Amino acid sequence: MAHAAGRLAALLGEVLGGPLPLRLRAWDGSETGPAGTPILVVRNRRALHRLLWKPGELGLARAWVAGDIDVEGDLYEALNRMAPVVWRRDDGEQQDRIGLRDRRILGLAGRVLALAGPALPPSPPPEEVAPHRGPAHTVRTDRQAISHHYDVGNDFYARVLGPSFVYSCGYWPDPESTLEQAQFDKLDLVCRKLALRPGQRLLDVGCGWGSMVLHAAEHYGVSAVGVTISVEQADLARKRVVEAGLTDRVEIRVQDYRQVADGPYDAISSIGMAEHVGSVAYRTYAEQLFTLLRPGGRLLNHQIARRPRDDESTYHIDEFIDRYVFPDGELQPVGSTVTLLEQAGFEVRDLESIREHYALTLRAWVANLERNWTEALKLVTPGRARVWRLYMAASALAFEQNAIGVNQVLAVRTAPGGVSGLPLVRAAKVS
Known part of the structure; x- marks a missing residue:
């Protein structure tokens, strides 16, 4: 001893x-x-x-x-x-x-x-975000939180996400599929659930590096607007739009969802963005999207969810995630999300859990990071790379063990007379 x-x-x-x-x-x-x-x-x-x-x-x-x-x-x-x-x-x-x-x-x-041995308190590693004072989820504080997570270098994310540049759960009909195929299939699934058609207007809230709007414009002929509050994401997304020859149909904005005012849109996608909204702002988020959607239009809300508790007042903020990964990020039970969407006026028509798909996606991202570790350390600090490796590996296990889940909620702004515009059969809606 x-x-x-x-x-x-x-x-x-x-x-x-x-x-x-x-x-x-x-x-x-x-x-x-x-x-x-x-x-x-x-x-x-x-x-x-x-x-x-x-x-x-x-x-x-x-x-x-x-x-x-x-x-x-x-x-x-x-x-x-x-x-x-x-x-x-x-x-x-x-x-x-x-x-x-x-x-x-x-x-x-x-x-x-x-x-x-005795010592003074060690200084926190530099990537740590100190808790801010004042209310969370204002336009200013959300911009700061998003910048911490996403403005770390597009080249670094390229090493992790691969050429699809999709930073949300893929869709894996076959677990042996490639990450690129899974992300293509996820984007296509969203487009089919929204029933996109040529000439429609699509708003993608939290558009990231533009993958959803590019896919929808190229394969479904829509005119698309993508909004993000990450400057680095927007810069690369605009370059990708130019390279794809879609400047006449795709617009990328640095804009908070609360500041979008050019509706109505035929369809709205929100993929992996609502986790950043926060419980205090979620009703505002839902009502804003409802206002921006035409009667009969559809919303596809793709969002991570946590398990509910008997006493919701005891919600614990994960200090590692809050200080190093997603400042001010909040997960809610899927039932709470559905309730808030309905309170905003939406009719929720379909819910699909794809929990296991996120575990496969995260393991693929971890494998990418580990394979490109030497290059990654040239692009970000060792601390930042270690944060990403730990949080993605731990998150993969959390999805596998049903500690957290992810759901696609399809909702509609019902037209006068209660007309939803959806087919009678679920299979026809998603294929």
């Missing part, structure tokens, strides 16, 4: 309430723990200082982003093994365990300091 790994494993065992389910390697090269498992590497004593000064998720996140801790071996297996003792679930029992764990860290402060 004299070497650092043994002493550290004993401390972690007391904090977690059981043995560490991974092999552990400490900064002095010593190792302990079950053989044949991924190795949790604690590279320096600063990792302990981070956990002591900020117990829980944020301390772990800072240690990971800074490179103070790492994993050798299969990252998915490591996360699966650690999930029951590290990551918070939404049930009350696990939340109680998390609180007890954090108190144990503080109770063991003397032994932690004896192992790590």
Whole structure:
């Protein structure tokens, strides 16, 4: 027990309430723990200082982003093994365990300091976003949050997403399909659900790098407007429109959804954008899209959802996601989304869960990032690349294990007389 790994494993065992389910390697090269498992590497004593000064998720996140801790071996297996003792679930029992764990860290402060040595609080890694003061989800704060996540370099995203430049769940009729085929099939599925026809006007809210509007204009003959509040996304999207020869039918704007005022549109797509809207603004979002849609027009809302809880007042913000990935991002149960769309005036006509498809998509993105790791580190900081690898791998497991889901909700602004314009049979609507 004299070497650092043994002493550290004993401390972690007391904090977690059981043995560490991974092999552990400490900064002095010593190792302990079950053989044949991924190795949790604690590279320096600063990792302990981070956990002591900020117990829980944020301390772990800072240690990971800074490179103070790492994993050798299969990252998915490591996360699966650690999930029951590290990551918070939404049930009350696990939340109680998390609180007890954090108190144990503080109770063991003397032994932690004896192992790590005294030190001032380490500075957070530079990619961290400090919580802002004042109301969230204003036009200004949403622009800042989106810029943090998306304005990190189009070349970096090219390495992760591939040539489709689609940053949302693909659609995998065959799990052996390529990522490019899955993204083509997803965009085409959205177009078919919207029943797009030549000459119609399409609004794509949160258009990203323009893939949806390009697909709809090229394959369905629509005139399309894409809006994003990411300047870097808009710059590349406009270049792609020019390269595709579609400047007469596709317009890309740097514009908040609340500022769009040139309706009516025949159809609206919102793919992977509503997670950024926030509960305080969601009714405004739904009402704005309803206003922009002509009677009889359709909305396709593609959105990640979390599981509901008995007590919604206990919603826990994931500190790693909020500080390093999606500042101010919020997930809601799909039932809440449907209710708010209906309250805004929409008639919800169809809902398709494609949860497993997102797990396949995320694993493909992680594989792209790992394959292009050396190039990625030339485009962003090591901390940023580590953030993306961890959050995408952890998210893939969350979708696989039904901790979160993703749904396509098709809604219509019913025309006078209750006319929806939809066919009687579901199969005809989506094929």
